[in-house]
Amino acid sequence: MTRRILLSHLSLMLFVLLALEVPFGILYARSELSRFSHTAQQGAMTLAEVCEDKMEHGLTSDLPELARAYGQRTGSRVLVADRRGTVLTDTVAHDLVAENLSAEPDISSALRDRPAVSTRSDPSAGRDVLFVTVPGGSGDTVACVVRTMYRLDPLKERVHTTWLVLGAVGLAVLAAVSLIGFALARSITRPVQALERATAQLAEGRISDPPAADHGPPELRRLAASFTRTATRLQRLLQAQQAFASEASHQLKTPLTSLRLRLENFEPHLAPCAQDSLDKALGELERLSRMVQGLLALARLENSAIRPEAVDLGAVVADRAAIWAAFADDQHVGVIVSGATAVRVWAVPGALEQIIDNLLSNALRVSPPGTAITLATLTVPTEGSRTPPVAELHVIDQGPGMSQPERHRAFDRFWRAPDADHDGTGLGLPMVRQLACASGGAVTLEAAPSGGLDAVVRLRCAASHTHREHVDGTQKALSAR
Known part of the structure; x- marks a missing residue:
């Protein structure tokens, strides 16, 4: 500037x-x-x-x-x-x-x-x-x-001497204008640079060097003062949210657990005609517990600033597929793993496990008996020799699938498809997207060739230090949001 x-x-x-x-x-x-x-x-x-x-x-x-x-x-x-x-x-x-x-x-x-x-x-x-x-x-x-x-x-x-004198005078004037212009530009850009530094600090969650409100033009002074007030309020709100996320888990788990025990204690004393209502109440209570756990997990994820690490994608996929295979067998659904195995990607610790668990849970919920869920990994090259390739994880089911508007809204919190069962909380896919973004990647829902749904998770391969800097920048931008 x-x-x-x-x-x-x-x-x-x-x-x-x-x-x-x-x-x-x-x-x-x-x-x-x-x-x-x-x-x-x-x-x-x-x-x-x-x-x-x-x-x-x-x-x-x-x-x-x-x-x-x-x-x-x-x-x-x-x-x-x-x-x-x-x-x-x-x-x-x-x-x-x-x-x-x-x-x-x-x-x-x-x-x-x-x-x-x-x-x-x-x-x-x-x-x-x-x-x-x-x-x-x-x-x-x-x-x-x-x-x-x-x-x-x-x-x-x-005449040539006169031209030289005119040129010297012009250079002297340009030098003087350069000094004056530089001083003027610095007086304008210094407050802007201070605001830029403060904005970067705010993106990381705290401001250690607030912009001075007594330097620069009056407009920038007012902007600095307004930014400082806004940043202070945001910090207080973030601190309050972090305090809620840390305390709510203890304050909410105990009443829900106590309520579940009381309802289960009613079972021997209820008439057979009321047993169905008790089962529905326990199911709703279980769904409420999962919803509270999901909200707390999202709150902790949004308030954390965990740095991504290099993770073996193939090993995590194989491990989660082996664990979920038992649940899939109970519903007569197969789990197939295919594609590349030795792929290392950038991801925050524990993110890949949670992403795969949520996607497999959703896929298993909609897969009819006799079908299979496919977990496919592949590497997609990117433009430019200095840019690391992108690793893609495809979780493909053979269920009813979703329309384009439904796939677009699927990442909204608490949204569920009109024909979905009542066990879901509407927080699984939002958590998947948040985890993918925190790792420097992205997730999309696409129509599978077999008519089901293809959940595609894209993560950068852990190939160079340059990408680490890119991921750190993405992490800062996510913290700002």
Whole structure:
């Protein structure tokens, strides 16, 4: 954020500097050339008047000395020609004396009493020069022509120096703006970074470094104060929930156990016609006990911050399948284990056992006699060579299955299918999802090819330290929820 604010300030200032300095530099270069040309033309016209006067008085021999003195004083090359365009003197090329230059454009224009000023490249000098050619005469009579040539190197050096000064000024302004922008950006981003740290701490369950409410702009100060109040209240609520989860197990188990014993003690004294009502009451009491245990388990899971560990998925699947095989045999349902065996995944301690137990319990409840429940494990590669593959656990039954809306709602707490029996609590699948998410994975319900239900648990394979950091980040995000 600091970088973006600083870049925005620098970009805006750079645009302003370019909009101001570039036109100024171009205007300065043009004005310097115009001023230099005007001065050269005025000097050439003055020299032409003096040469005309010398020629009228028959002092043509004085022209070379006059041209040489003018050239030394102004740093120019001087050429003087008569009314026919014949060169009388040239301060540089003495071999041009007595040659006729009337065919050259500037000489021809001056002989017609029209001054000529132009910039061209001089092959002999190898640089750009300024040509100023003016007529010398009064009225319509042109007695002579004076051509002065100036090197433009000094002018270009002044223009380049000006551009360098403008660039230095621009860099100095950008440096000053950078310092000011950095200070401004830091004053804005420092409270935001403090809020970010506090949010990360809140996600872990406690805030040890609350954001200061006396730094930064007023809006961020109010935000920091509001965040601190909200975080404090959330911490109190979490502490109260944790206290409830730890105490409710002791406070609720005893009355339920006592109620069950009292109901069972009524059995010898009840009439046979009331036996069915007693059995239903005991069944509802058992369901209530399981619901309380499920709620307490979910509360403890949500309030804990257990770090995932590497677990052998194949070994856990084989162990749970062997235990549940006896219950399945009583209902004439088979349990089949297939797929990969040597697969290690990230999971919180005890999560895989609870996930498989809940899924097998649900599958066994809906499986008709003569069918089988399949536990299949496989490894699915992911995109990118640095990303560990994903292990999938499929628990497939051959029951009636669920519709798409029912599969979507199956993870809601206390929800049960309309045709489900009354023994379930509606907390098994929510607990499975919570355990999977706490392990850095996910769980979905899909339609099985045989018409039943396919519960798919996806967990990251324990293949690198990089994934451990990913799981830790997922754990923090779950704690925040």
